[in-house]
Amino acid sequence: MKQQTTTRNRNTWLMALLLLSTLFIMASAKAETPKVKNIVLVHGAFADGSGWKGVYDILTRKGYHVTIVQNPLTSLKADVDATNSVINAQDGPVVLAGHSWGGTVITEAGVNRKVASLVYVAAFMPDKGESAGKWVGAAPAAPEAGFTAPDQFGFVYFDPAKFHGGFAGDLSKAQSDFMCASQVPIAGKCFEEPVQNVAWKTKPSYGIVAKSDKALNPGTERTMYTRANAHITELEGSHVVFISHADEVAKVIMAAAAN
Structure with missing residues (x-):
């Protein structure tokens, strides 16, 4: 009888231990599972969605569902x-x-009820009534940067002679040359169009400052992000920091998905 009681107690103890272990594993798995699995990436001016390839690869390997917008600009x-x-x-x-310009876009589109949080990558972060152009002129332009005048169709290009130094200085010349040759122009009027809806006022926001940015002044980025009370990360990268530092940018996006 005593042996039966001991065996029963041992089984009860083992079952309790198994239950606790199962609960611990379930809790750990839940903690590691991001609150948001869907990531939508928006490119800026003079580029297209293919620039997000490195970030896309990292996030999809981590199990996120990633979709990239192709803006008509x-x-x-x-x-x-x-x-x-x-x-x-x-x-x-x-x-x-x-x-970049995609920051203006997500400020408006981010009011969509499905958007949980926003990540600004070397991007404009305007308030209601402000345009991207207001912030382009907020600091003196770097000598490496320059845009063409609007052509007969109203489109503006990043000056090809300044593209490497002003837009993609931490990429190889070969990669920068291809990006320049395939750059997507933006209608110049876009930079003067004011924002009407401001998602960052009601949703968690993250801002990445590209400390070597020549296309959008890093101090301007920092000022906009600080005003919005965004979680700020500073990276030593050019305007295309999402290409040259894809790992670090992906980590910020994953942080936004987890919170």
Whole structure:
């Protein structure tokens, strides 16, 4: 009888231990699972969505569902519509990340109810009534930077003679040359169109300052992010920091997905 009681107690203890272990494993798995699995990436001017390839590869390997917007760059509304089309197709909440001009786009599109948080990567972060152009002129332009005058169709290009030093200084010359040759122009009027809706006022925001940025002054980036009470990360990179420092940028996006 005593042996039966001992055996029963041992089994009870083992079952309790197994239950605790199972609960611990479940809790750990839950803690490691991000709150948001859908990531939507928005490119800026003079580029297209392919620049996000490195970040895309990292995030998809981590199990995130990543979609990249291809902005028409013809007006703020057109880019916001293109972004909302992608957001609406997601099956749950979204982390919305934008580079450069894409920051203006996500500020508007981010009011979409599916957007949980925003990530600004060397990006504009305007308030209501402000345009990207206001912030372009907030600090003296770097000598390495320059844009062409609008052509007969109203499109503006990054000056090809300054593209490497002003836009992609920490990439190889060969990679920069290809990006320059394939750059997507933006309608100049986009930079003068004011924002009407401001997502960062009601949603968690993250800002990445590219400390060697020549296209958008790093101090301007920092000022906008600070005003918005964004979580700020500073990286030693050029304007295309999301290409040259894809790992670090992906980590910020994952942090946004986890919080």
